[in-house]
Amino acid sequence: MRHYQAIHEWHRTCRVGHDGCNQTMSGCEKLDAEDALLPTRCVEFQLLDSQNPWTSSVSWKLRKTEGQRGKYIALSHRWVQETGQASTTKENYQCRIDNNSCSHTPRDHLRTRGTLSALFLDAGRFACHLGIPFVWIDSVCIIQDDKKDWASESVKMADYYQRSWITLAATATSPTGGIFGHHNIANMPRITRLPYMDKGGDVNGHFYVQAAADASLTRNYKEGISGSELLGRGWVHQEWMLSRRIFAVTESGLFLQCRSGLPQSLNGHTVRNQNDGGPHSDLAFRAGLGSELTSSSASILKGWEQVVKTYSRSKITKFEQDRLVALTGITIEFQRALDSRAAPRTRKSRHRHVCGLWTDWHRGLLWEQAEAANTVRVKGFPTWSWLSIAAQSQSNTISGLGVQWADSHDRWYKESTSCTFGTPIPIPVQESDWSPRFGRARGYSPNVPYGNETRFNILPIKGSILSVLVGYNFDNLEDIKTAASMTLYHADLSHSPWKPVSLETGAGKVTGWASLEHPDYHVSQARSPTYRLFALVISIIPEAPGGYGLGNLTGSHAVYHVLYLNKIRISGFRECYERVGVGRLFGNAIERLIQDTPKVDILLV
Amino acid sequence: MPQTDNASSHHKPVNSMPLCTRCSHFNIQAFAKDGFPYRGYPLQAVIRAARSGECSFCSMILEHLILLDEDNPQSHLNRQVRKEDKKSLPLPLPSEELFSVIRHYVLATVVPVWVHFSVKRGNNRDEDNEASLDIVEVEAFVSTFSDARRWDSGRTNPIHLCVAADEGINPISKTQQTFSYHSFRT
Numbered sequence: 081m082r083h084y085q086a087i088h089e090w091h092r093t094c095r096v097g098h099d100g101c102n103q104t105m106s107g108c109e110k111l112d113a114e115d116a117l118l119p120t121r122c123v124e125f126q127l128l129d130s131q132n133p134w135t136s137s138v139s140w141k142l143r144k145t146e147g148q149r150g151k152y153i154a155l156s157h158r159w160v161q162e163t164g165q166a167s168t169t170k171e172n173y174q175c176r177i178d179n180n181s182c183s184h185t186p187r188d189h190l191r192t193r194g195t196l197s198a199l200f201l202d203a204g205r206f207a208c209h210l211g212i213p214f215v216w217i218d219s220v221c222i223i224q225d226d227k228k229d230w231a232s233e234s235v236k237m238a239d240y241y242q243r244s245w246i247t248l249a250a251t252a253t254s255p256t257g258g259i260f261g262h263h264n265i266a267n268m269p270r271i272t273r274l275p276y277m278d279k280g281g282d283v284n285g286h287f288y289v290q291a292a293a294d295a296s297l298t299r300n301y302k303e304g305i306s307g308s309e310l311l312g313r314g315w316v317h318q319e320w321m322l323s324r325r326i327f328a329v330t331e332s333g334l335f336l337q338c339r340s341g342l343p344q345s346l347n348g349h350t351v352r353n354q355n356d357g358g359p360h361s362d363l364a365f366r367a368g369l370g371s372e373l374t375s376s377s378a379s380i381l382k383g384w385e386q387v388v389k390t391y392s393r394s395k396i397t398k399f400e401q402d403r404l405v406a407l408t409g410i411t412i413e414f415q416r417a418l419d420s421r422a423a424p425r426t427r428k429s430r431h432r433h434v435c436g437l438w439t440d441w442h443r444g445l446l447w448e449q450a451e452a453a454n455t456v457r458v459k460g461f462p463t464w465s466w467l468s469i470a471a472q473s474q475s476n477t478i479s480g481l482g483v484q485w486a487d488s489h490d491r492w493y494k495e496s497t498s499c500t501f502g503t504p505i506p507i508p509v510q511e512s513d514w515s516p517r518f519g520r521a522r523g524y525s526p527n528v529p530y531g532n533e534t535r536f537n538i539l540p541i542k543g544s545i546l547s548v549l550v551g552y553n554f555d556n557l558e559d560i561k562t563a564a565s566m567t568l569y570h571a572d573l574s575h576s577p578w579k580p581v582s583l584e585t586g587a588g589k590v591t592g593w594a595s596l597e598h599p600d601y602h603v604s605q606a607r608s609p610t611y612r613l614f615a616l617v618i619s620i621i622p623e624a625p626g627g628y629g630l631g632n633l634t635g636s637h638a639v640y641h642v643l644y645l646n647k648i649r650i651s652g653f654r655e656c657y658e659r660v661g662v663g664r665l666f667g668n669a670i671e672r673l674i675q676d677t678p679k680v681d682i683l684l685v
Numbered sequence: 686m687p688q689t690d691n692a693s694s695h696h697k698p699v700n701s702m703p704l705c706t707r708c709s710h711f712n713i714q715a716f717a718k719d720g721f722p723y724r725g726y727p728l729q730a731v732i733r734a735a736r737s738g739e740c741s742f743c744s745m746i747l748e749h750l751i752l753l754d755e756d757n758p759q760s761h762l763n764r765q766v767r768k769e770d771k772k773s774l775p776l777p778l779p780s781e782e783l784f785s786v787i788r789h790y791v792l793a794t795v796v797p798v799w800v801h802f803s804v805k806r807g808n809n810r811d812e813d814n815e816a817s818l819d820i821v822e823v824e825a826f827v828s829t830f831s832d833a834r835r836w837d838s839g840r841t842n843p844i845h846l847c848v849a850a851d852e853g854i855n856p857i858s859k860t861q862q863t864f865s866y867h868s869f870r871t
Contacts, residue, residue: 270745272741274704277713286851291745292822
């Protein structure tokens with residue numbers, strides 16, 4: 081009882097004192113967790129024996145709650161086999177909504193409403209003890225095999241998680257699959273026994289000590305939350321980021337967490353935010369994720385980099401199908417935030433979401449591979465989007481490949497864009513294999529601005545293109561560091577093998593570096609090829625230091641941020657290129673060549 | 686109260702691993718209400734007892750102190766641990782950090798570094814038992830002088846230990862202790 085009272089007390093303190101927790105992620109809408117707009121459907125739970133609440137079972141019904149107001153709990157969980165068996169489908173939907181029309185005999189499976197998993201029942205029990213009747217569970221409240229319902233509900237998930245009274249995160253489950261049960265004693269903070277000496281100096285029993293607060297709490301959080309498998313799942317990203325308040329269960333304890341504060345135990349002891357807080361600590365602590373949405377457009381886009389940096393590594397079961405869709409909720413909030421900063425007349429930002437990036441955002445194109453891995457192309461995404469690249473294990477399993485952006489230098493050096501973007505051209509994709517159907521592009525206009533209907537776009541660009549030669553590898557680490565230093569690159573150099581870049585007329589003189597994520601360019605040393613590629617100049621730092629080393633009198637030189645492209649042929653489209661990598665160029669020869677090269681219109685596919 | 690277990694693994698609920706000579710003579714009475722608030726052990730002795738597997742209390746203290754001190758590699762604790770483990774860090778370049786390293790080294794040479802203990806008491810106003818120690822928590826930290834925490838930048842953050850006693854022993858606080866503070870059962 082006192083634990084639930086502690087939760088209520090914590091919730092009340094948060095509601096009263098934390099403005100950030102009482103508004104959406106974009107800051108565009110105020111929220112009231114006590115009187116929220118309910119989702120389209122919720123599962124309503126009830127204790128069967130109210131006289132004995134702590135041992136009572138629960139009954140449940142699927143309710144249509146659209147348009148109603150009240151309190152509800154959202155569940156964040158990992159899909160397992162039991163989840164599928166408990167899901168709502170077209171077959172059992174009517175039965176679940178209208179309980180009286182159902183047969184309850186197991187033989188007549190078409191007309192039974194099925195059972196809920198131990199996890200869902202525990203979530204219901206948790207809600208009942210808090211005095212909240214409704215729980216939103218994605219697999220139960222969305223008709224799983226109804227595409228129309230799924231499309232309609234998936235774009236509302238952002239609102240569902242943000243408006244919930246609290247999100248119950250099943251970061252750990254008991255051996256029976258539920259949340260509550262016997263603890264794994266091995267994971268509890270250890271207790272040490274010491275002798276008790278009385279005033280006479282005689283040992284007269286024992287006393288016990290156990291580490292509390294900071295130390296063991298931080299360790300438990302790191303192992304149970306930051307290092308949990310749940311936080312490594314793609315769909316959980318938006319659930320965790322959008323929820324205003326989270327109640328997380330681990331094998332060794334429970335944590336309460338809101339947008340505005342550090343995670344804490346039910347006793348109020350807080351977890352320390354550590355640099356090495358576990359593989360998913362960025363997401364767990366939500367450090368820098370979403371906090372910029374109430375700032376400028378530039379800060380919002382910077383925040384998007386952090387989102388992609390953590391999300392790109394995550395695992396998704398239906399990788400090709402869901403990789404873009406699982407970001408929909410966060411994307412919507414970012415779009416709302418950007419639009420709120422647009423001119424009052426239009427209330428529409430020039431930055432529109434397209435394939436995991438944003439229009440008119442040059443830096444967005446300069447993402448790079450952040451971890452060493454065998455890469456593979458993900459079908460149905462354009463090559464210029466980070467969504468198009470994944471990691472492939474030796475067993476051919478596809479998983480997320482982390483991407484990042486190098487540090488920005490706009491605080492120290494003036495940087496200017498060097499190309500202009502046209503309006504993206506949406507291309508329909510075939511759902512069976514996600515292949516783009518270029519022949520059906522004319523007149524294609526997606527019905528919804530998010531989701532798989534918008535996953536493939538051709539990007540028209542006007543810019544300077546140079547022909548370059550990309551070698552196999554730098555001779556040694558010192559050369560790599562020199563190339564990095566000359567191009568103001570300060571990120572970690574260990575994750576991807578850079579390749580030296582030179583001009584065809586340059587007699588092998590290195591004028592830049594390339595990081596090629598395209599799978600065809602990850603070849604063994606034995607082959608050591610040289611590639612002829614094209615470099616599209618995206619932006620320029622005209623006065624980077626180090627010019628004296630190039631023989632310049634001014635002491636500065638120009639650095640060019642480029643995309644490396646390969647020309648491809650697509651029927652019905654001219655001047656098409658695919659992205660194969662990213663890098664930087666420098667040197668007087670490059671500068672002269674760019675000045676002499678007129679800008680051309682190309683299509684980035 | 687969890688059952689005592691003879692296993693020596695620290696994964697068991699109550700660690701009945703042996704105690705070093707020092708800890709087996711741990712005198713809780715030293716924290717009498719009218720006495721000096723700090724007691725302690727030499728840090729080097731705690732590290733050696735923990736590393737040798739000789740003492741469960743030293744091992745627990747050290748584990749949690751190190752956990753809280755991860756962000757301060759030049760602290761007294763981390764420097765002493767590396768010394769005992771025969772590992773070293775290269776000296777930092779001339780900078781504020783190097784100055785700190787030198788300052789900590791000089792201070793630790795002049796004043797021994799200890800693990801200091803202090804207690805936190807409850808608000809038990811039991812008039813029948815004025816002798817009660819009324820201890821609800823023990824705090825431990827590493828520093829040179831026990832009361833120099835504020836200016837000794839090589840100190841660690843304190844760890845907090847919940848305290849409970851066998852039934853029938855009332856010198857420790859009568860208020861109900863909270864072990865496994867963030868556990869939860871329905």
